[in-house]
Amino acid sequence: MQVNTDIMAEMGLSPTEAARRAQIIGATIGVLADLGYRRTTFAKIKERAGLSSTRLISYHFTNKAGLMQAVLSTVVETRNGYLKERTGGGLDPADRPGYLRAHIETSIAFLRTYPECVRVLTELAANTDDVDGWVMTKVLVDDLRVHGLARQLKQGQAEGAFGEFTPEVMAMSIAQAIDGVAAAYAADPELDLEKYGREVADTFVKATAP
Secondary structure, three states, X not given: OOOOHHHHHHHOOOHHHHHHHHHHHHHHHHHHHHHOOXXXXXXXXXXXXXXXXXXXXXXXXXXXXXXXXXXXXXXXXXXXXXXXXXXXXXXXXXXXXXXXHHHHHHHHHHHHHOHHHHHHHHHHHHOXXXXXXXXXXXXXXXXXXXXXXXXXXXXXXXXXXXOOOOHHHHHHHHHHHHHHHHHHHHHOOOOOHHHHHHHHHHHHHHHHOO
């Protein structure tokens, strides 16, 4: 996966440093997606990135926790950028049903456009017990999958845009529905994700209506 160096522009890095960090993050995402979290080592990342030494990884990220933090941040930024791209940057956060539909349809379309990112999120979520990993991984992955959406649903209820339901339960149901589409897509890459996205979105827009 090619990592956009613009994501790191605010870190004050030189173009060379930004390019090297992007190279390492991209290689890490590839190794995580192909081999899984437990088999992802600095040695494998060095090999994938074509680096001369694993010390280059330590220089830029210090340790595994620092690298996993950068990987997760990159995946989240990629997903957020994809949402803006698909909605033309014109999505109004105050349009709660519209935001819900965009969230669902984008999450499902993301499965096809960025499959490595999806696998990386799955691997990170399944290995939050790694003592050498980043301590905030579970918090951010859970927020990305469920809690952030639950806050949107709760706010929509306060504004009268949604009906009565438990926001966390509804958000978890939406996340599990998306997971189900991901499993079906893994089994059948010919699956019509656009259709699935529309129909899943239709279901939950209706389920949350006042």
